[in-house]
Amino acid sequence: MVKLTDFSDDPSRGLRLLPEWALIRKVLYLGSFVMLAMLTQYFVNAADNLMVGRLDDPAEATASQAALGLGMPLYWAVGGFFAAISYGAQAMTGRRFAEGEEERAGQVLFNAVFVALIAGALGGAVGWFSGPYAVDFLAEASEEQKQLGTVYVQLRALGIGAMVVTFAFKAFFDGIGRTYVHLVAAVVMNLFNIGLNYLLIYGNEPLGIPRMGIAGAGWASMIATYLGLAIMIGVSLAPRYSRRFKFFQLRNFDPKVITNIIKLMLPAGSASLILMSGFLLFFKFVGQIDADMGTGNTYSAATKALMDTAALCFMPLLAFGTATATAVSQSLGAGKPNLAARYGWDSVRIGVLAMIPIGIVFWVWPEQIISLWAPNDPAVPAAGAASLRLVATCLPMLVVAIILSQSLYGAGANTYVMIAEGVLHVGCLVPLSWFLGPHLGFGMEGMWTAAIIYVNGLGLAMGGKFLAKGWRSIEL
Numbered sequence: 001m002v003k004l005t006d007f008s009d010d011p012s013r014g015l016r017l018l019p020e021w022a023l024i025r026k027v028l029y030l031g032s033f034v035m036l037a038m039l040t041q042y043f044v045n046a047a048d049n050l051m052v053g054r055l056d057d058p059a060e061a062t063a064s065q066a067a068l069g070l071g072m073p074l075y076w077a078v079g080g081f082f083a084a085i086s087y088g089a090q091a092m093t094g095r096r097f098a099e100g101e102e103e104r105a106g107q108v109l110f111n112a113v114f115v116a117l118i119a120g121a122l123g124g125a126v127g128w129f130s131g132p133y134a135v136d137f138l139a140e141a142s143e144e145q146k147q148l149g150t151v152y153v154q155l156r157a158l159g160i161g162a163m164v165v166t167f168a169f170k171a172f173f174d175g176i177g178r179t180y181v182h183l184v185a186a187v188v189m190n191l192f193n194i195g196l197n198y199l200l201i202y203g204n205e206p207l208g209i210p211r212m213g214i215a216g217a218g219w220a221s222m223i224a225t226y227l228g229l230a231i232m233i234g235v236s237l238a239p240r241y242s243r244r245f246k247f248f249q250l251r252n253f254d255p256k257v258i259t260n261i262i263k264l265m266l267p268a269g270s271a272s273l274i275l276m277s278g279f280l281l282f283f284k285f286v287g288q289i290d291a292d293m294g295t296g297n298t299y300s301a302a303t304k305a306l307m308d309t310a311a312l313c314f315m316p317l318l319a320f321g322t323a324t325a326t327a328v329s330q331s332l333g334a335g336k337p338n339l340a341a342r343y344g345w346d347s348v349r350i351g352v353l354a355m356i357p358i359g360i361v362f363w364v365w366p367e368q369i370i371s372l373w374a375p376n377d378p379a380v381p382a383a384g385a386a387s388l389r390l391v392a393t394c395l396p397m398l399v400v401a402i403i404l405s406q407s408l409y410g411a412g413a414n415t416y417v418m419i420a421e422g423v424l425h426v427g428c429l430v431p432l433s434w435f436l437g438p439h440l441g442f443g444m445e446g447m448w449t450a451a452i453i454y455v456n457g458l459g460l461a462m463g464g465k466f467l468a469k470g471w472r473s474i475e476l
Contacts, residue, residue, distance in 0.1 A: 088264025
């Protein structure tokens with residue numbers, strides 16, 4: 001079987017529209033498993049929005065979706081910061097694996113899990129105790145949004161520890177090219193979550209289960225996260241992994257490895273925190289528009305629907321970015337920096353080609369797409385249609401931003417990604433969305449215009465860095 005690093009280290013040959021299919025087949029193979037895993041993970045979260053949007057009371061459904069608009073970014077702001085342990089662990093695992101040091105790759109997992117247990121417990125405590133204060137600050141649309149958001153955030157915080165440890169295992173398996181392992185866990189999680197959502201959100205009188213609404217969604221998603229972790233642990237205990245990589249041995253404890261994991265985690269986690277904080281302030285400003293216009297939770301629910309629709313593009317791109325990060329890290333470990341660069345650019349090419357038809361669909365049928373999320377309140381699709389058309393215009397640059405940022409993580413350039421994210425959020429997305437939205441009165445369209453400018457800026461920042469060659473010489 002041809003390995004990721006079995007290709008030549010020749011530099012890329014000028015500007016090309018189509019990728020090298022021999023390379024892209026390897027990325028597509030790895031990325032297909034990651035994509036399916038991420039999409040199923042996405043549906044664990046999207047199922048909450050889809051199912052509370054179908055509550056019998058339209059007012060409760062819209063308020064619940066507005067609450068989820070705050071709850072999910074808050075969950076990922078805290079959980080994503082600590083789960084960023086995966087970026088360093090994957091990059092280090094990929095390097096060691098490509099160097100033929102399989103036991104040292106296993107050592108990375110042992111120390112990553114050690115860090116994840118501590119980080120996950122800390123993250124869960126931070127999420128539980130800070131969640132109510134964060135929701136109180138951010139909820140602008142209605143009192144119902146505030147109350148429902150607090151309940152959901154605290155329930156999801158109870159699952160942050162499981163998520164962080166799961167990401168440590170995922171990083172190892174992705175780093176050695178076994179991207180299908182997390183897919184198995186994600187599929188089982190998703191099916192379990194949907195079934196439990198149905199029982200807890202709507203209730204089941206014959207089984208004695210009360211109707212819990214958004215609280216039921218929180219319980220179901222949290223429990224499903226622990227199930228996913230149990231599956232990842234079970235797979236890692238299989239002899240074909242435990243005997244080969246010898247990761248569950250106390251002699252693997254190494255403060256130097258732990259230090260390197262944390263050094264790579266902190267900038268990546270900070271970038272995730274900055275990203276989610278920007279989105280949360282974005283939701284806060286949308287809530288101000290709802291409050292100023294007296295539209296209840298309509299624009300907030302529409303924004304949540306837009307975010308979930310955009311995530312259908314974001315998650316596959318993130319999957320291919322993760323697969324590309326594995327190819328980049330293994331290529332660098334094998335001493336082939338030009339091959340690493342070719343993997344990055346070819347992934348961008350295939351991503352752009354894939355986004356063109358999706359952008360056309362977003363442009364032609366925006367209300368119909370948003371109606372899938374909010375079928376019981378026609379005001380929500382009408383409020384978000386123009387903004388979804390704006391989203392369609394930036395999909396090519398979204399490809400560049402996501403895939404190349406993940407590729408830079410694979411190379412170890414985590415600090416650069418953090419700085420670029422921070423500058424663009426603080427200097428562009430947050431102030432510009434407030435200025436064009438609540439301040440000048442351009443509404444949701446003004447705010448999403450700011451988001452489009454941010455995406456284009458991020459794409460240019462990631463593209464410029466990857467085009468330079470400094471990332472090729474980073475030591476891990």
